[in-house]
Structures are given as structure tokens and as C-alpha cells.
Amino acid sequence: xxxxxxxxxxxxxxxxxxxxxxxxxxxxxxxxxxxxxxxxxxxxxxxxxxxxxxxxxxxxxxxxxxxxxxxxxxxxxxxxxxxxxxxxxxxxxxxxxxxxxxxxxxxxxxxxxxxxxxxxxxxxxxxxxxxxxxxxxxxxxxxxxxxxxxxxxxxxxxxxxxxxxxxxxxxxxxxxxxxxxxxxxxxxxxxxxxxxxxxxxxxxxxxxxxxxxxxxxxxxxxxxxxxxxxxxxxxxxxxxxxxxxxxxxxxxxxxxxxxxxxxxxxxxxxxxxxxxxxxxxxxxxxxxxxxxxxxxxxxxxxxxxxxxxxxxxxxxxxxxxxxxxxxxxxxxxxxxxxxxxxxxxxxxxxxxxxxxxxxxxxxxxxxxxxxxxxxxxxxxxxxxxxxxxxxxxxxxxxxxxxxxxxxxxxxxxxxxxxxxxxxxxxxxxxxxxxxxxxxxxxxxxxxxxxxxxxxxxxxxxxxxxx
Amino acid sequence: xxxxxxxxxxxxxxxxxxxxxxxxxxxxxxxxxxxxxxxxxxxxxxxxxxxxxxxxxxxxxxxxxxxxxxxxxxxxxxxxxxxxxxxxxxxxxxxxxxxxxxxxxxxxxxxxxxxxxxxxxxxxxxxxxxxxxxxxxxxxxxxxxxxxxxxxxxxxxxxxxxxxxxxxxxxxxxxxxxxxxxxxxxxxxxxxxxxxxxxxxxxxxxxxxxxxxxxxxxxxxxxxxxxxxxxxxxxxxxxxxxxxxxxxxxxxxxxxxxxxxxxxxxxxxxxxxxxxxxxxxxxxxxxxxxxxxxxxxxxxxxxxxxxxxxxxxxxxxxxxxxxxxxxxxxxxxxxxxxxxxxxxxxxxxxxxxxxxxxxxxxxxxxxxxxxxxxxxxxxxxxxxxxxxxxxxxxxxxxxxxxxxxxxxxxxxxxxxxxxxxxxxxxxxxxxxxxxxxxxxxxxxxxxxxxxxxxxxxxxxxxxxxx
Numbered sequence: 001x002x003x004x005x006x007x008x009x010x011x012x013x014x015x016x017x018x019x020x021x022x023x024x025x026x027x028x029x030x031x032x033x034x035x036x037x038x039x040x041x042x043x044x045x046x047x048x049x050x051x052x053x054x055x056x057x058x059x060x061x062x063x064x065x066x067x068x069x070x071x072x073x074x075x076x077x078x079x080x081x082x083x084x085x086x087x088x089x090x091x092x093x094x095x096x097x098x099x100x101x102x103x104x105x106x107x108x109x110x111x112x113x114x115x116x117x118x119x120x121x122x123x124x125x126x127x128x129x130x131x132x133x134x135x136x137x138x139x140x141x142x143x144x145x146x147x148x149x150x151x152x153x154x155x156x157x158x159x160x161x162x163x164x165x166x167x168x169x170x171x172x173x174x175x176x177x178x179x180x181x182x183x184x185x186x187x188x189x190x191x192x193x194x195x196x197x198x199x200x201x202x203x204x205x206x207x208x209x210x211x212x213x214x215x216x217x218x219x220x221x222x223x224x225x226x227x228x229x230x231x232x233x234x235x236x237x238x239x240x241x242x243x244x245x246x247x248x249x250x251x252x253x254x255x256x257x258x259x260x261x262x263x264x265x266x267x268x269x270x271x272x273x274x275x276x277x278x279x280x281x282x283x284x285x286x287x288x289x290x291x292x293x294x295x296x297x298x299x300x301x302x303x304x305x306x307x308x309x310x311x312x313x314x315x316x317x318x319x320x321x322x323x324x325x326x327x328x329x330x331x332x333x334x335x336x337x338x339x340x341x342x343x344x345x346x347x348x349x350x351x352x353x354x355x356x357x358x359x360x361x362x363x364x365x366x367x368x369x370x371x372x373x374x375x376x377x378x379x380x381x382x383x384x385x386x387x388x389x390x391x392x393x394x395x396x397x398x399x400x401x402x403x404x405x406x407x408x409x410x411x412x413x414x415x416x417x418x419x420x421x422x423x424x425x426x427x428x429x430x431x432x433x434x435x436x437x438x439x440x441x442x443x444x445x446x447x448x449x450x451x452x453x454x455x456x457x458x459x460x461x462x463x464x465x466x
Numbered sequence: 467x468x469x470x471x472x473x474x475x476x477x478x479x480x481x482x483x484x485x486x487x488x489x490x491x492x493x494x495x496x497x498x499x500x501x502x503x504x505x506x507x508x509x510x511x512x513x514x515x516x517x518x519x520x521x522x523x524x525x526x527x528x529x530x531x532x533x534x535x536x537x538x539x540x541x542x543x544x545x546x547x548x549x550x551x552x553x554x555x556x557x558x559x560x561x562x563x564x565x566x567x568x569x570x571x572x573x574x575x576x577x578x579x580x581x582x583x584x585x586x587x588x589x590x591x592x593x594x595x596x597x598x599x600x601x602x603x604x605x606x607x608x609x610x611x612x613x614x615x616x617x618x619x620x621x622x623x624x625x626x627x628x629x630x631x632x633x634x635x636x637x638x639x640x641x642x643x644x645x646x647x648x649x650x651x652x653x654x655x656x657x658x659x660x661x662x663x664x665x666x667x668x669x670x671x672x673x674x675x676x677x678x679x680x681x682x683x684x685x686x687x688x689x690x691x692x693x694x695x696x697x698x699x700x701x702x703x704x705x706x707x708x709x710x711x712x713x714x715x716x717x718x719x720x721x722x723x724x725x726x727x728x729x730x731x732x733x734x735x736x737x738x739x740x741x742x743x744x745x746x747x748x749x750x751x752x753x754x755x756x757x758x759x760x761x762x763x764x765x766x767x768x769x770x771x772x773x774x775x776x777x778x779x780x781x782x783x784x785x786x787x788x789x790x791x792x793x794x795x796x797x798x799x800x801x802x803x804x805x806x807x808x809x810x811x812x813x814x815x816x817x818x819x820x821x822x823x824x825x826x827x828x829x830x831x832x833x834x835x836x837x838x839x840x841x842x843x844x845x846x847x848x849x850x851x852x853x854x855x856x857x858x859x860x861x862x863x864x865x866x867x868x869x870x871x872x873x874x875x876x877x878x879x880x881x882x883x884x885x886x887x888x889x890x891x892x893x894x895x896x897x898x899x900x901x902x903x904x905x906x907x908x909x910x911x912x913x914x915x916x917x918x919x920x921x922x923x924x925x926x927x928x929x930x931x932x
Contacts, residue, residue: 184755194775309660
């Protein structure tokens with residue numbers, strides 16, 4: 001604990017001085033070694049550590065926000081406004097890392113041609129759950145929406161003609177080009193926007209890797225983004241954050257989580273096709289528990305990349321290697337190192353005490369789902385809820401929907417703070433209160449000790465906004 | 467056409483003599499070359515060509531069944547009985563191959579320990595849609611249920627104790643083995659049965675490959691199997707056949723189809739990780755149409771294995787290669803060769819006029835879904851419908867459910883032929899009748915010209931059968 005306190009003090013002095021401390025506790029890491037994911041100490045941070053700009057924290061409040069003992073809930077100040085009256089709340093973890101490694105962004109920007117004067121509004125909400133440091137999460141929260149905006153700008157002339165399908169081929173200057181009147185697959189404008197978001201995530205990941213040469217950008221992050229463009233809500237998720245739409249108290253899931261368990265077969269397939277990535281230390285086959293040397297020749301349950309069920313196999317020498325995927329539920333890990341399988345950053349992340357990189361297994365590709373805002377009617381209590389895993393670990397979709405609906409129905413519909421207050425209420429339900437035996441929920445179950453970040457975005461009144 | 471008639475005559479003489487003719491028309495092949503998928507002509511067939519044993523066809527009827535001009539519908543004879551009063555009907559294609567390349571099996575067998583006297587009944591229904599010959603489909607229809615039965619026999623002592631979870635480790639003699647009281651993942655008996663089915667498909671595929679050394683086993687086949695064991699129905703699908711449960715006129719889908727479109731990303735990922743499998747002829751990137759040499763340097767819509775949406779890329783030399791996945795809907799093909807992506811056999815199948823094998827992209831792994839028969843109540847009109855793609859190409863799930871429900875509700879509930887009559891009715895709806903402009907449905911749309919095979923399995927009365 002004294003060690004820990006010293007670290008916190010050092011971090012604080014760096015923090016107030018605008019320095020970004022390196023993460024020393026790996027959110028998802030079995031091993032406490034840490035540090036191997038940080039850039040050289042001599043490099044400056046790409047962006048200084050801080051909380052989202054829209055919170056407008058003073059240095060005193062910034063320091064106050066990091067108190068693990070009290071875990072103060074930060075919300076948007078009364079008087080501050082986010083686009084769409086978005087509600088926001090956040091809280092730091094119970095001590096597993098010095099700083100809150102979650103980040104968030106909420107922006108209204110305009111898509112425009114490099115030379116054009118016509119512009120299309122774009123709303124963006126992003127939630128970034130960092131691990132092994134704050135660097136990647138901060139960088140993504142500052143830049144991802146800009147990358148999406150800029151890429152959309154390149155196809156702005158196509159967005160301006162939503163009635164016609166995008167041309168299959170463009171000339172070098174970007175104008176539609178028809179060789180002969182060849183037929184081909186008809187691609188919708190919607191899937192072009194999805195492609196922009198997918199490629200922007202890749203670009204963001206590449207940028208983190210590239211700028212690591214000049215800056216200290218620590219760790220990696222799960223990324224969850226919602227983009228509103230021309231009447232549609234695009235929700236892109238890479239990691240274990242989650243978004244749901246609550247409409248008329250019904251839950252519409254907008255994301256799937258990407259974890260070692262949900263992506264087992266993809267990872268095993270990669271390990272099977274490229275065994276060199278496993279560094280002779282891991283086996284792509286899954287077993288229900290570690291195998292002992294004395295069990296050679298016996299039969300054990302296993303699953304490979306082709307199987308959903310289990311079967312018995314005779315244990316051979318190679319099966320004694322550590323399984324690529326191991327552990328259950330929240331404790332499942334890829335190569336004993338990381339508990340999520342999609343996200344940004346982590347380019348330097350290696351298996352502890354080895355030369356085996358995690359990154360080829362970690363994917364930066366988001367899954368994008370589309371919700372047609374214009375084609376649905378919404379009331380003032382219909383919202384999009386976006387939260388990091390700290391929220392969902394202890395509160396189910398249904399419980400979140402019931403809590404939000406109950407809270408909003410008791411709130412003055414004209415209070416601009418109602419969505420922030422609902423976010424605060426939601427967050428308290430997952431954090432709980434500090435008792436003798438730790439953070440506890442009203443039912444005495446353990447509250448989340450993780451960083452928690454929540455956006456509540458009202459859907460009413462934006463159906464035809466352009 | 468004279469060529470064709472000669473082929474038919476030769477096939478017929480072989481057929482009546484018990485020889486299996488080689489397929490000369492590749493169901494899913496763009497190219498008419500054919501023949502490259504057959505074993506040496508000198509080898510005997512593994513099993514002679516025929517229709518399912520339970521149809522009990524005379525040689526005359528067997529020959530009659532192959533008439534493309536009239537396409538007679540074959541059903542179970544009145545007096546014949548299949549387990550569970552299963553209904554069955556089949557019809558040959560409109561001329562695309564000489565023989566009906568579909569096969570079917572329906573068996574009641576017993577799972578037992580090699581030495582034990584206790585035995586567990588198992589019901590099996592299989593539908594096999596062959597292409598490029600009948601060999602693989604016939605072999606699978608004769609053997610797949612036996613492989614499943616035998617593999618279940620190896621774990622028979624575990625099935626006899628359905629109350630306790632299967633042990634993680636077994637001694638060499640197969641008896642449960644506990645090293646120390648180690649914890650591990652708890653695996654259900656159900657997922658052990660799923661594992662048996664998955665590994666039996668693999669074993670079936672390996673067996674086809676192995677026996678090709680001694681026998682002529684032509685082509686490959688989609689495989690759809692339903693297995694009833696201890697109160698649960700396991701539906702395993704590898705290919706584009708389909709099964710649905712109709713319960714109270716509601717549709718419960720029991721399969722997904724595996725086609726170049728539905729499996730695009732899996733195939734592209736394999737081509738990306740193992741480019742040598744594309745033989746310098748194909749690109750793993752998808753484009754909406756073929757690219758011309760003159761379009762080098764321009765921008766074209768594309769999707770790679772990471773994308774669901776589309777984006778523009780600058781065309782380079784490598785993009786001029788033929789796309790790994792090309793075509794839309796029923797015309798989509800893997801490497802311009804085959805229209806399904808899962809199935810058994812096809813070990814010799816190559817891209818026309820090349821040395822590129824299709825098999826690494828074609829997977830023999832089924833997707834297994836489980837329906838708990840014991841936990842649901844069923845009426846006499848509640849059924850499992852299994853059919854090859856010929857059925858579903860022209861009739862939707864909803865139309866099938868409506869047709870079956872309407873037919874059965876007008877049938878004498880005590881008539882043992884009712885499910886066969888319903889299958890016959892269903893099949894007629896997809897085949898249509900021969901008019902001047904080909905096989906037509908009542909709404910004048912084109913009927914299916916494909917082989918069609920249908921099982922209708924009643925679910926009532928078997929809920930607690932053991």
C-alpha cells in the first residue's frame with residue numbers, strides 16, 4: 001500500500017503538471033509486471049491526461065475525481081450543455097489503476113467537401129475503456145470522430161444525393177466514372193457509411209501505432225462509438241462496452257461484446273492457421289482445465305476452432321502447452337494476458353516475459369449496427385444508453401432499461417439535466433456504496449470496482465434533423 | 467441433345483446393372499468441363515447408385531424416377547412405414563444432371579457400449595444434396611448415422627448418467643479419472659453430443675477422402691441431419707439445405723445456410739492469411755463487378771474480410787485478379803466454381819483448368835442447433851421439415867409453414883400417410899407443372915428445376931420416448 005500511495009502521489013504531480021503518467025496496472029492482465037506496454041519514458045505524451053473537456057474540471061476537481069476511497073461521481077455541470085441534451089456520468093475504479101482509464105467524447109461536427117460550402121451535420125458519441133494506461137483511450141477520444149468526419153468528406157458529393165446509389169467506380173479526381181454501362185452489385189449509401197466507420201477504426205489504430213514513434217501512447221482501449229448522420233444512428237463497437245436503445249421501455253441491443261469467449265473460434269482459427277504466432281508456448285486447442293504432465297495418454301475434453309460442442313482426445317505432449325483461450329466469464333484471457341479481443345492500440349503488448357505479441361489476435365475492427373431514427377417514433381423517455389463494461393457487469397440490460405425508464409418518468413420533462421441525472425442514478429446502481437466489506441449494491445452483492453462511463457442520449461426530436 | 471440422350475442411356479444401363487455413373491454435370495460449376503472431380507474410371511463405386519432403400523423401388527420404377535420430362539414425384543408407399551410416421555417425397559431435377567443427386571436416410575439405431583447390454587435408441591434423418599456426381603451423397607446417406615452411433619457408443623456410460631456432468635478427464639480405458647479434485651469448466655452432456663456430431667461429420671469427410679483411393683466416389687454433397695437422442699433433437703447442417711420446426715403454425719428456424727455470401731468473411735480471411743491457396747489467380751478482396759485493365763488507378767468499391775460495409779480503394783495491378791467470391795444470390799461462387807461453402811467430399815475438386823483446390827475453403831463442419839422436444843408440447847400438426855435447397859429456393863419458410871399447416875388440418879389425423887401426403891404437396895408447390903415455357907408455379911413464376919427432397923417429421927408423441 002505505501003508503494004501504491006507513492007505511485008498515486010507521483011501520478012498526481014505529473015497530472016497537474018500536464019504530464020501523462022504511464023499505466024502501471026494492466027486492467028486485463030494476469031501478471032503484475034506491467035510497464036512493457038509503455039513507450040520509452042523520454043517521449044512526451046501525445047495528449048496530456050485529463051477528463052473529457054465537456055466536464056470542464058478545475059485542477060482541484062481533476063485531483064478530487066481520482067480518489068479511490070470515495071469514488072466521486074462526476075457529471076455534466078448544470079448549465080453545461082451537450083448536443084441533444086445528452087446526459088453523462090463517470091466514476092473512477094476502486095483502486096485497480098491510479099487514474100480513470102475510461103475516456104469519452106461527444107461532438108457535433110460538419111462533413112464537407114475540401115472545397116465545398118455545403119455541409120452535413122454529424123453527431124458523435126464515443127466511449128473508450130482504456131487498459132494498461134490512458135494513452136490510447138485519450139488519443140482515440142480526441143481523434144476518432146475527426147477521422148470519420150474527414151473520410152465522410154471524401155464522399156460528401158455522394159451523401160448529397162441520397163436518392164441514388166453510390167457509383168461502383170470513381171475517376172482519380174473522385175467524380176463518378178462509368179467505363180461502359182456494366183452491371184454490378186448495387187451498394188447502398190448506408191453500407192458506404194458503414195465502410196467509412198470500419199476503415200476509420202483501422203486508420204485510428206494505424207495512427208496510434210505510427211505516433212508511438214514520437215510520443216508515449218500507453219496501452220489500448222475498447223472503443224464504442226455512435227454516429228448520427230442523415231437520419232440514421234450507426235453504432236460501432238470494438239470491445240466489451242455495450243449500447244442499448246430503450247424505446248417504450250423495450251430493449252433493443254445495439255452491440256455484441258467481443259471477448260475471448262465470444263471470439264474463441266476466430267482466435268483459435270488464427271492460431272491454427274498461423275501457429276508461429278503462438279510462439280511454441282500456447283496451443284490453439286481449448287481444454288476445460290490445465291493438463292498435468294502425468295496425464296499424458298489419458299483422454300480429455302477439448303474444443304478446437306471448428307467445434308461448438310466438446311469431445312474427448314488423447315492427451316499428447318503438445319497439449320501440455322498453455323491454452324490460447326483460458327478462463328471463464330470475466331476471467332477469460334487471450335494468452336493469459338488480455339480479457340478483450342477487439343480495440344485500439346496495444347501494439348507493443350506482449351505475453352509477460354516473452355516475445356509473443358498479442359496484437360495479431362486483437363482486432364481493431366468494429367461491428368456496426370444501424371438504427372433508422374427517422375423511421376421510428378420516440379418519446380422523451382426513449383434513449384440510447386452507452387456504457388463501459390463496469391456498468392453492465394453488475395446491471396443487466398433489463399435492469400438498466402427499468403431504472404432509466406423509472407427515473408425519467410419521475411423527472412420534469414423540461415429539465416435539461418434529466419438525462420445526466422438518469423446517468424448518475426444508473427452509475428450509482430453499478431458502483432454501489434462503500435461498506436466495511438467493499439463497494440456494495442443495495443442487495444449486498446458486490447458493486448463494480450471498475451471505471452464506469454455512461455452516456456444517455458435522448459432520441460426524441462431528432463428524427464428529421466439534418 | 468443427342469449427346470445428352472446418349473449419356474442418359476449409358477447411365478441407365480449402368481444403373482440397372484448396379485454401376486454408379488459418374489456425374490458429368492457439375493451442379494455448382496460455372497464451367498462445363500466436368501469430369502475432373504471423378505476418380506479413375508477403373509475403380510468400382512463404393513455404393514451403387516440408387517434411391518433410398520425405404521422407397522423400395524423396382525428397377526422399372528428406378529428408371530421411371532429419372533425421367534426429366536415428367537419429373538415424377540416419389541413418395542413412401544402406402545404400407546411402408548418410417549420411424550415416427552415420417553413423411554417423405556422426392557423429385558428429380560429438370561435435366562441439369564442425369565440422375566437425382568439428392569439422397570436421404572431415415573434410421574432408428576441403438577447406441578450401446580461395445581460390450582454392454584444397455585442400449586439407447588437414436589433416430590436419424592439425413593438429407594444429402596450431391597453435386598458433380600452422386601458418390602459422396604450416397605456414401606454419406608449410408609454411413610453418417612452409423613458413425614454418429616458408434617461415437618456415441620464410446621461415451622455410452624456417460625449418457626446413462628444424464629444427471630451428472632461428463633468428467634473432464636478419462637483414463638485410457640475410458641473410465642472417469644480424477645487426478646486431484648481440480649476445478650475446470652463444467653461441460654454439459656448436451657455439448658458432448660454436439661461434439662460427437664461435429665466430429666462425426668469430420669470423420670465422414672475423412673472417410674470419403676480415404677476410400678477414394680479404392681473406390682470411385684464422385685463429387686460432394688451438402689449434409690443436413692436431425693438426430694433425436696434422449697428427449698432432444700439435434701439439427702446439424704453443412705451446406706444450403708434447410709430445416710424448420712413448425713409449432714402451432716409458428717416457424718422456428720433450425721439451420722443457417724452456408725453459401726459464398728453468408729460465409730464471405732470466413733473465406734476471405736482464409737485467403738488473406740494463406741494467399742498461396744489462391745494460386746496467384748484470385749484476390750481475396752471483393753469488388754461489385756470485374757475490373758478492366760483500363761481502370762487501373764481509378765477508385766472502386768471494395769470489401770475485405772474485416773468489412774461489412776463498402777469503401778473505395780485505388781485499383782492496383784493485384785486487384786485485376788478474379789475475386790475469390792463473385793456473383794450474387796444463387797449465382798455467387800467460390801473461385802468461380804462452387805455455390806456452397808460447407809459439405810462432405812469434393813476432395814479432388816479444382817478450379818477449372820488450374821491446379822487450385824477448392825477444398826480448403828469448403829468446410830465439412832456443421833452448425834448444430836438443439837431443440838428440447840421434452841420441454842415443449844406438440845400437437846399432431848407440429849412437425850420438423852427438412853428439405854434440400856430446391857424446396858426453399860421457390861418457397862419461403864412462411865409459405866412452407868402455411869402449406870403444411872393447411873394440408874395437415876384437412877387430413878384425417880389417424881391416417882399414417884398424412885405426413886407423406888403433406889411432403890408430396892409441399893414438393894409439388896416448389897416443382898410446379900410443366901407448361902410450354904418450362905416448370906411453372908400456379909402464380910406463373912418459375913418452379914425449381916433442381917432435385918428436391920423433403921422429410922416431414924411429426925413431433926407429437928415422442929416427447930418422452932427413450
